[in-house]
Amino acid sequence: MTSLAEKLAPESIKKLIPYQSARRIGGSGRLWLNANELEQGVQYNSADSDYNRYPDFLPHDIAKAYQEYCETDTPAVAVRGADEAIDLLIRTFCKPGEDKILITSPTYAMYEFCADALAIETLDAPLLAPDFSLNTDQVIQLASSASLVFLCSPNNPTGNLLKRDDIIKVLEGTSDKALVVVDEAYIEFELHSNLVALIKDYPNLVVIRTLSKAFGLAAVRCGFILAAPEVMQFVQKLIPPYPMPDCSAKIVLDALSTQGIKIAMDNTQALIHIKQTFVDAIKAQPWIETIYPSSTNFVLIRTKQDVNLFDYLKKHGVVTRNQSHESALHNCVRITIGTQASMLEVADLICQYPQTSL
Ligand SMILES: Cc1ncc(COP(=O)(O)O)c(C=O)c1O
Structure with missing residues (x-):
């Protein structure tokens, strides 16, 4: 039965x-x-305190500390890992059964997984070049029928950084069609190549970050979305009411201190x-x-x-x-x-x- x-x-x-x-x-x-x-784990000094109150809605001190780390005043919001950022962006900007996302395989599997879970079709502009660089013409062409384009730079699992000029070409070619989400989970290993400063010129650029990799805080579950205010206003509508447990928030603030x-x-x-x-x-x-x-x-x-x-x-x-x-x-x-x-x-x-x- x-x-x-x-x-x-x-x-x-x-x-x-x-x-x-x-x-x-x-x-x-x-x-x-x-x-x-x-x-090898990193020890931070977070003191214990009471956990009887709900945590901050959109913890502003964490967002501010992260903006300082990124040397930007572009809006940032903390989420439970970059994985939550991916899910949140798809839920915010794609209509189930109707809209599409675009990926460039081989890449991080969670983009397609989150889309599948919401009955959102995934298009692919594969990285066929020997150095796994973008096929910008194909990305721009397919992006005309996608709401979100996920670019992972540096890319997991291939390890390469996507060329800045290629990403700019995609941003320009999709400016009135799709949001381009650049997943910079590994950017600390090539920090000078980060794209956060481009958000001011390209409001269709969204950057995802995490403290799970270079900061060694995978168990704390903290990631970030950085985006133009007009993008962020919609993301914030769907963010869970208490996105970050206080014990994680304390560790994150220690990790984002100068030391x-x-x-x-x-x-x-x-x-x-x-x-x-x-x-x-x-x-x-x-x-x-x-x-x-x-x-x-x-x-x-x-x-x-x-x-x-x-x-x-x-x-x-x-x-x-x-x-x-x-x-x-x-x-x-x-x-x-x-x-x-x-x-x-x-x-x-x-x-x-x-x-x-x-
Ligand atoms: C490219 C990429 N994005 C996002 C994530 C997820 O990171 P988080 O631990 O912040 O959810 C990973 C984890 O392996 C990753 O490789």
Whole structure:
């Protein structure tokens, strides 16, 4: 017999395959290098206090601290992670069953997932160039039938920064048609390339940020939307009444203090150095086809066809992300850059392949 829930659930939800987050995939291992987190946590000083009152609606002190960090007076709003920002923007600007979003695959899977959940069609202008750069003409052409264009820069899982001139071309080509949402989750690894200052000239630009990556606060759940006032007025209508738990808010304020920012920037520089040392240590392996240039805290590695790097590392307790399910990323594995000790271990394992292979 059909259950009530079965009868009530919309077709779009029945068809939906849950987003395969690193935590949902689970598994076992010693080194967890599959979710682009900061492997070694940062201690902040937030003092405990009472939690009997509801938190601030749109915590202004956090938004102000983030604007100062970005050196901008463009409106910013804090949300529970960049994932909530993606969902919120789609719910705000797309009519279910009618409107479309545009992505440039391979890219972060949550754009399409959030759209699917709302019965919003996803168009794709794939990154077919060897350096995964944008096909701007196709993006502009398809954007004429989309409400939101999601560009991820630096892109997950390919690691490349999209060219500023290409993004400007897309902004100009879509100015009266679509909002262009640039997801800068990894921008701290190439901070000078950030696009926040462009919002003043291009009011169809929306920037998404997170404290989950360079700031090492994935468990705190804090992200940001930066957008022109005319965009923000609609986003704020749908924002949940109490978007940020107070205990998270306190940690966020510590992280965005002068000292907190310095810690994050120093960690970022150290991580960039570890990444380069790791790449140098493995690049001579004859079975590695490409180590893609990365403006992030991960590297994407393409191996020769008969090599199964993902399973090999897993067998040795190292959990990475297999990207082979994407047609453009056959034989590709994404490895988060962890601590120096972890990466030395992973590099050693990689250099021992195939002698100790499966
Ligand atoms: C490109 C991109 N955007 C957004 C997110 C989600 O970030 P948050 O933890 O802030 O929800 C991720 C997480 O991996 C990501 O890679």
